Amino acid sequence: MSLTTNSPGAPSHPDAILDALDPEQRDVALALAGPVCVLAGAGTGKTRAITHRIAYGVRTGAYPPTSVLAVTFTARAAGEMRTRLRDLGVVGVQARTFHAAALRQLGYFWPRIVGGAPPQILEHKAPAVAEAARRVGLSVDRVAVRDLSSEVEWAKVSLVTAEDYVTAAAADDRPPPSGFDHQSVARLITAYEDVKTERGVIDFEDVLLMLADMLGSHPHVADQVRSQYRHFVVDEFQDVSPLQHFLLDQWLGKRRELCVVGDPSQTIYSFTGATPHYLLDFTRTYRDAQVIRLVRDYRSTPQVVALANDVLRRGRVVGALELVAQRPSGPAAAFTTYDDDEAEAAGIAARAARLVAEGVRPSEIAVLYRTNAQSAAFESALSDAGVSYQVRGGQRFFTRKDVRDAVVLLRGAARSADPDQPMPEQVRDVLISAGWSHEPPTARGATRERWEAMQALVALADDLAAAAPEDAPATMATLVDELAERASAQHAPTVEGVTLASLHSAKGLEWDAVFLAGMSEGLMPISLAETDEGVAEERRLLYVGITRAREHLEISYARARNPGGRASRKRTRFLDGMWPDDGRGRGRSASGRSSRGQARSRLSGGADVALFDALREWRLTVARETDKPAYTVLGDATLAAIAELRPTTTSQLARINGIGPAKIDRYGETLIALVDGAPEGS
Known part of the structure; x- marks a missing residue:
């Protein structure tokens, strides 16, 4: 070798x-x-x-x-x-x-030790669990079957047999699933093993x-x-x-x-x-x-790292490592309180759209939440905002029919590839027949998702070609081999869309910008976390979410579930002392306005406080007239710079970060008039 x-x-x-x-x-x-x-x-x-x-x-x-x-x-x-x-x-x-x-090892030794081929693996436990429940007289629906399947899996990976289940579950302070008693679950575990034996199948835990x-x-x-x-x-x-x-x-x-x-x-x-x-x-x-x-954090800015460290420190997490940021300073973490879930989804979608407009790739943005049920609101809001997205944990890339069909076409093209034509060009020619186009479709939904999947294959071809040495350029065969290896490992190429994912499924991943949504009591920590150990794990889950962000981190929650509903929610206890403002922490309002004190904290000693307040009042008026979040007009940092530098010409305005030519054309004269109208040193 x-x-x-x-x-x-x-x-x-x-x-x-x-x-x-x-x-x-x-x-x-x-x-x-x-x-x-x-x-x-x-x-x-x-x-x-x-x-x-x-x-x-x-x-x-x-x-x-x-x-x-x-x-x-x-x-x-x-x-x-x-x-x-x-x-x-x-x-x-x-x-x-x-x-x-x-x-792999079981497949090798089984014929030699047992004889014949290994048993077929049960892809999903649910049908066998449902049959086991019927046999022991348990009335179950789809949700109960899912919960019972998870409990069977817990018992097996914990090396707990049916005979030991009642004692082990009690020792672990583990409540029985879906309202069943522990004895019933123990009987179901026995019946589940019988069902598998009769069907001649094994599950994934049986492999180990x-x-x-x-x-x-x-x-x-x-x-x-x-x-x-x-x-x-x-x-x-x-x-x-x-x-x-x-x-x-x-x-x-x-x-x-x-x-x-x-x-x-x-x-x-x-x-x-x-x-x-x-x-x-x-x-x-x-x-x-x-x-x-290893404590040197190369992923996140000092602002993100400091918040992550603080979350663990305040929770006295056992064995916690204190990270030391290695990246340059970045923007402060943002905290936003919305009126309701709909407003939160719309606000995050607007912020994601702004980041994309500023040059952040959609695939480098993630919206993370505690439960999968929260994704629907963000899917709708991102669609309305015209931002592409992908739901992590949905259909696997290589199992999509359009992807499988495209791979078949690419494999066929590899057998008759023109050695003189660059591989990326050949890939584009092939995928055009599979529905790809040079420009993305204006349609949303399945049509856009299909194009995004094809575009991921095009981007992979470009990456392979760029990485290959000049004396050994990448070929169609190179691409086909790479796709085969990635399919076996379920290592999908990057799809250009904002990632929607639960906090659990986000572990091991990272993005330039992360939105942590729904950070309220009942969701973080989840209401099911009733023990000290359960709450401590929820705190670690928040830490995992925070540390997914490289640069931009925005944390939010909504006071009410529905528009006009009772504002009874409270933000998570895990951010006590970290969420800015009113003791229990209101942070920034849903319109994007920071509290006056927080906004003024951006001012340097030479800034004009009265002018700054006047600029913020003007911004709020523009935001209401255009029905847009205030921060999309001009950010607090830009307003603070104007209040400090007091520009009197458009050329002076252009030197200030955060106000480009388009905004100078739109707001320049008004801003200069506000500066002129404010008395010096006010």
């Missing part, structure tokens, strides 16, 4: 791999042996650190690439890890999810259980796996479940070549059985483990 590839830009010498790392990341890369625990805060470059560690180990000959198994939690993260290793000149390392790695049992019961199988994989890396270790940890123990045997990476502050999946226990107790399990902390 070759240890290197001819990937353009790959380091020519192993030591060059270390050049791109900061001191702590370099410590990770050099920690090649023994148990290693990397505590990595949000945005601190943990993926960079562990991929460089693997690459350095392979390139220096410390271990063969095929002896490494890197395990993470999403196919997307595994695909990114493989891409980074390839760019570092390393091939042969296995980077997979727990389930993908286990399924069966492989772990096979390794534990058949020493020659364990020996074969352990002779293959001798070095383990586990990402997101704070999210490991008892079942996953049990399998990891079987993979390791009594060996100690384990590197784990995690952040206790990002533990947000305990409801699925994940626990930070294994990460927090790693040094008790391995008393000589090397512990390295």
